[in-house]
Amino acid sequence: MEFESGNSQLLSKIATSDQHGENSPYFDGWKAYDNDPFHPTQNPRGVIQMGLAENQLSLDLIEEWIKKNPRASICNGEGLHAFKNIVLFQDYHGLPQFRNGVAKFMAKARGGRVSFDPDRIVMAGGATGANEMLMFCLADPGDGFLVPSPYYPAFNRDLRWRTGVQLLPVMCQSSNNFQITKQALEEAYQNAQKANIKVKGVILANPSNPLGTTLDRTTLRSLVTFINDKQIHLVCDEIYAATVFGGPSFISISEIIEEMESINRDLIHIVYSLSKDMGLPGLRVGIMYSYNNTVVNCGRKMSSFGLVSSQTQHLLASMLSDQEFTDKFVLENCTRLANRHEMFTQGLEEMGIRCLKSNAGLFCWMDLRHLLKEPTFESEMSLWRVIISDVKLNVSPGSSFHCCEPGWFRVCFANMDDETVKVALGRIRMFVGQRKDVEVQVKKSWHRNLRLSFSSLIYDETMASSPRIMSPHSPLVRATT
Amino acid sequence: MRLIVPLQGVVQGRGGLILGSLIPCALFYFLQFYLKRHRSPPSNPPSQSPSAANLSELPRSSSRANLLARGSTGRASLSARATSIAKPNDSPYYIGLDRVREDPYDEIDNPDGIIQLGLSENRLSLDLIEDWVSQNLTDSKLGVGSQALGLSGIATYQPMDGLMEFKVAMADFMTEVMGRTVSFDPSRVVLTSGATPALEILSFCLADQGNAFLVPAPYYPGFDRDIRWRTGVELIPVHCRSCDNFTLSITALEQTFNQAKKRGHKVRGILISNPSNPVGNLLNRDTLYDLLDFARERNIHIISDEIFAGSTYGNEEFVSMSEIVDSEDADKDRVHIIYGLSKDLSIPGFRVGVIYSYNENVLAASRKLTRFSSVSSLTQQILVSMLSDKRFIQEYMKTNRQRIRTMCDLFVAGLRELGVECTKSSGGLYCWVDMSRLISPYNEKGELDLWDKLLNIGKINVTPGSACHCIEPGWFRFCFTTLNEKEIPVVMERIQKAVESCKPSV
Numbered sequence: 001m002e003f004e005s006g007n008s009q010l011l012s013k014i015a016t017s018d019q020h021g022e023n024s025p026y027f028d029g030w031k032a033y034d035n036d037p038f039h040p041t042q043n044p045r046g047v048i049q050m051g052l053a054e055n056q057l058s059l060d061l062i063e064e065w066i067k068k069n070p071r072a073s074i075c076n077g078e079g080l081h082a083f084k085n086i087v088l089f090q091d092y093h094g095l096p097q098f099r100n101g102v103a104k105f106m107a108k109a110r111g112g113r114v115s116f117d118p119d120r121i122v123m124a125g126g127a128t129g130a131n132e133m134l135m136f137c138l139a140d141p142g143d144g145f146l147v148p149s150p151y152y153p154a155f156n157r158d159l160r161w162r163t164g165v166q167l168l169p170v171m172c173q174s175s176n177n178f179q180i181t182k183q184a185l186e187e188a189y190q191n192a193q194k195a196n197i198k199v200k201g202v203i204l205a206n207p208s209n210p211l212g213t214t215l216d217r218t219t220l221r222s223l224v225t226f227i228n229d230k231q232i233h234l235v236c237d238e239i240y241a242a243t244v245f246g247g248p249s250f251i252s253i254s255e256i257i258e259e260m261e262s263i264n265r266d267l268i269h270i271v272y273s274l275s276k277d278m279g280l281p282g283l284r285v286g287i288m289y290s291y292n293n294t295v296v297n298c299g300r301k302m303s304s305f306g307l308v309s310s311q312t313q314h315l316l317a318s319m320l321s322d323q324e325f326t327d328k329f330v331l332e333n334c335t336r337l338a339n340r341h342e343m344f345t346q347g348l349e350e351m352g353i354r355c356l357k358s359n360a361g362l363f364c365w366m367d368l369r370h371l372l373k374e375p376t377f378e379s380e381m382s383l384w385r386v387i388i389s390d391v392k393l394n395v396s397p398g399s400s401f402h403c404c405e406p407g408w409f410r411v412c413f414a415n416m417d418d419e420t421v422k423v424a425l426g427r428i429r430m431f432v433g434q435r436k437d438v439e440v441q442v443k444k445s446w447h448r449n450l451r452l453s454f455s456s457l458i459y460d461e462t463m464a465s466s467p468r469i470m471s472p473h474s475p476l477v478r479a480t481t
Numbered sequence: 482m483r484l485i486v487p488l489q490g491v492v493q494g495r496g497g498l499i500l501g502s503l504i505p506c507a508l509f510y511f512l513q514f515y516l517k518r519h520r521s522p523p524s525n526p527p528s529q530s531p532s533a534a535n536l537s538e539l540p541r542s543s544s545r546a547n548l549l550a551r552g553s554t555g556r557a558s559l560s561a562r563a564t565s566i567a568k569p570n571d572s573p574y575y576i577g578l579d580r581v582r583e584d585p586y587d588e589i590d591n592p593d594g595i596i597q598l599g600l601s602e603n604r605l606s607l608d609l610i611e612d613w614v615s616q617n618l619t620d621s622k623l624g625v626g627s628q629a630l631g632l633s634g635i636a637t638y639q640p641m642d643g644l645m646e647f648k649v650a651m652a653d654f655m656t657e658v659m660g661r662t663v664s665f666d667p668s669r670v671v672l673t674s675g676a677t678p679a680l681e682i683l684s685f686c687l688a689d690q691g692n693a694f695l696v697p698a699p700y701y702p703g704f705d706r707d708i709r710w711r712t713g714v715e716l717i718p719v720h721c722r723s724c725d726n727f728t729l730s731i732t733a734l735e736q737t738f739n740q741a742k743k744r745g746h747k748v749r750g751i752l753i754s755n756p757s758n759p760v761g762n763l764l765n766r767d768t769l770y771d772l773l774d775f776a777r778e779r780n781i782h783i784i785s786d787e788i789f790a791g792s793t794y795g796n797e798e799f800v801s802m803s804e805i806v807d808s809e810d811a812d813k814d815r816v817h818i819i820y821g822l823s824k825d826l827s828i829p830g831f832r833v834g835v836i837y838s839y840n841e842n843v844l845a846a847s848r849k850l851t852r853f854s855s856v857s858s859l860t861q862q863i864l865v866s867m868l869s870d871k872r873f874i875q876e877y878m879k880t881n882r883q884r885i886r887t888m889c890d891l892f893v894a895g896l897r898e899l900g901v902e903c904t905k906s907s908g909g910l911y912c913w914v915d916m917s918r919l920i921s922p923y924n925e926k927g928e929l930d931l932w933d934k935l936l937n938i939g940k941i942n943v944t945p946g947s948a949c950h951c952i953e954p955g956w957f958r959f960c961f962t963t964l965n966e967k968e969i970p971v972v973m974e975r976i977q978k979a980v981e982s983c984k985p986s987v
Binding site: 132138140264283 | 564604607611685686687688690782814827828830840843846849854858
């Protein structure tokens with residue numbers, strides 16, 4: 001039989017679907033960077049990568065610690081017995097010292113205001129794996145999770161691809177600085193009900209990606225009330241907890257539930273990782289922390305699919321228990337982030353570009369609405385194309401974060417050195433100078449027009465092609481009609 | 482009708498008082514039963530939070546009607562999957578592992594603890610690894626540089642499916658391990674955090690929920706978790722028998738396939754383990770060719786789990802599926818190999834697994850899925866060094882094989898002295914032991930009774946055949962590479978003790 005032609009039929013639906021999202025235009029920016037990466041001396045005209053939220057500001061501190069503590073890396077010198085125990089260790093409970101270290105660090109990132117139980121710490125393959133694992137535990141295929149937008153684009157892949165869960169955006173507007181309102185939550189919930197989608201919970205990142213803001217106490221409390229009333233879950237991805245470099249200080253969901261009464265703690269779950277706070281994405285340390293015993297139990301067994309390497313656990317157990325080091329690290333890291341943030345936003349302000357006031361994260365949410373020819377997503381896309389090809393910066397357009405207003409861009413600033421930041425600012429300055437003539441009147445009611453004019457350049461082609469019924473008010477659904 | 486006749490009989494005096502009283506009683510009980518089942522569930526008010534008053538301005542939705550009735554603290558509803566997975570382990574395979582964790586044997590600290598013979602771990606050659614590490618991994622180089630910590634900086638984005646150097650090192654290692662008869666291509670290597678996710682990812686790629694894989698039984702108990710839990714793919718056992726030395730028969734494969742088809746299952750592939758677990762057989766060249774033919778005729782995949790490829794010690798030659806595919810040009814697209822460093826290199830903790838496929842589409846999809854299960858970059862850095870030291874690897878593989886052979890011989894001899902035989906195995910870290918004459922009754926219950934005695938009286942953890950879906954009762958998998966030579970007599974004594982307690986009292 002003719003094999004080649006029947007080839008792709010041999011694969012599963014998951015393997016052949018577009019749910020990985022990598023065919024979307026959003027990745028054109030990455031491709032542009034890959035083809036022409038910036039280098040200060042070898043390729044000074046290349047594309048500067050500002051679309052990757054990586055923290056490289058405090059890498060030297062980590063390296064220094066590793067050099068000073070060589071035994072931590074592979075536990076040699078501690079004798080054969082200790083070595084054997086580590087290399088053989090594949091218990092899905094995780095090394096107790098590792099869990100203790102993580103619990104201590106998590107508490108530290110929250111200013112010591114709350115403590116974490118090491119027995120509730122479950123490993124996963126990065127925060128990516130932790131988020132997916134929670135979906136597997138909390139929802140069945142077809143169930144929905146509300147997610148305030150704008151949100152991290154990879155949620156579409158991580159939360160939906162293999163789990164079959166649907167994401168239902170909760171619209172946040174720039175008029176109130178993209179805060180999550182009760183009304184928006186209720187509206188999204190109602191829409192889901194009408195579309196016959198069973199809502200299992202709310203998932204959000206706090207501090208927010210891409211906004212870089214932390215949720216205030218009122219919002220957190222009303223969120224908890226909302227989910228508690230409906231007895232649905234709340235998943236807080238607190239991966240940027242220790243990147244809070246300015247006021248107001250970070251309030252974790254773990255603190256809120258201590259303050260409120262009659263909350264069903266079985267509904268509360270936290271996702272954490274060391275990829276952003278410590279700048280160690282390669283170590284694939286994902287943590288699921290749940291207040292629900294059944295979820296901990298189930299998650300722990302599922303962690304077999306994404307256990308942290310025992311070698312890495314051993315290293316981190318050592319590093320995170322070194323209180324002196326972690327104190328110094330958290331402080332220094334935040335100072336460097338604050339400085340970098342200041343430098344970047346100041347530079348942008350001088351050119352008349354505002355960013356959303358933010359106090360956390362490795363990026364800022366840049367307002368380029370005044371540079372759009374029209375307040376449409378098409379305009380945003382063409383502006384973005386210009387930024388990639390002419391200004392040569394890979395920034396991320398707001399539409400890829402499912403922002404309901406065009407003209408916002410996420411720019412990462414922590415994955416480069418000071419010099420490169422200056423180069424980037426210089427390029428933006430030149431660009432802005434050239435575009436000064438473009439005057440755009442921002443209509444107040446433009447967000448409605450947007451939904452209708454949002455073209456087929458959706459980043460999430462899967463949503464359009466998915467047979468599942470989407471929330472009828474989702475801009476993505478509007479786009480296809 | 483049936484009720485009326487006896488009642489008539491009662492009325493007319495036939496059947497007597499007994500029926501006359503039995504039937505009304507029965508009816509009475511059925512009535513109670515019916516009422517109990519259909520009693521309306523207790524109504525429970527949803528929990529009120531102190532800030533509930535603030536929500537009064539919001540329109541109450543009809544969603545409240547959709548809420549399941551719950552107590553005031555509520556039982557949050559989880560996925561169907563979670564509820565079943567969270568249940569306590571009921572397979573003896575997992576129960577045994579848990580028991581050892583709680584009460585592990587230690588020669589000095591806990592001599593009455595449970596000896597682990599239920600986990601196929603190789604502790605025989607760790608000293609070699611440790612020596613290499615202390616001699617070669619000088620502290621100053623480790624964990625330094627952005628690549629080690631997984632940052633990309635100015636360089637390229639970190640690939641989730643493994644660093645290129647590591648893929649090259651792994652391909653070379655696999656070539657060495659599988660006897661240098663075939664050369665593995667680094668571009669076909671996809672790295673995952675262990676063979677467990679490698680198998681799951683491959684299953685997600687090759688089958689849809691509800692589809693099935695055929696798997697020769699007895700098989701590794703972990704397959705039930707790795708393949709079925711989250712993918713929803715079914716496993717259909719193809720039973721192998723002691724009369725065949727538990728080798729796979731193509732006839733049995735055909736029969737099982739046809740039966741499955743009749744029952745409406747869509748079979749997407751065959752999962753073989755070679756060397757096999759728990760039996761320790763090697764699949765010979767002819768069988769492998771037959772398998773490929775079988776798969777081709779039915780347009781299904783072959784997944785070959787070759788994780789024990791380097792742990793062979795018999796006189797038989799190990800033949801990898803890749804060797805078969807190499808010689809045939811067509812049909813490569815349906816062959817996929819699972820590998821990892823947990824068995825052959827004795828480093829299960831480091832979490833390194835491999836998907837090796839000849840199918841470009843499978844590779845593309847798998848690579849994307851590795852984002853959920855990637856190998857730690859620091860671990861990769863260490864292992865690149867180790868795997869690239871060809872001289873060390875060759876020495877290690879040779880010594881390791883010898884040690885496994887020695888231990889196997891000693892263990893099998895020890896069992897023979899007790900009057901217990903095993904199948905002749907050529908690979909793996911265990912032996913497949915026939916204790917069928919020692920169980921009573923001759924069925925799964927008898928087998929589990931013996932298992933229980935071995936665990937609780939003998940204080941050794943072994944894996945009963947039923948946990949491996951073996952169709953013949955009385956077979957057990959004993960892993961011997963967790964022991965040192967001194968401990969073998971201890972184990973034999975304990976087996977004796979447990980078996981003696983089984984003897985029916987005269």
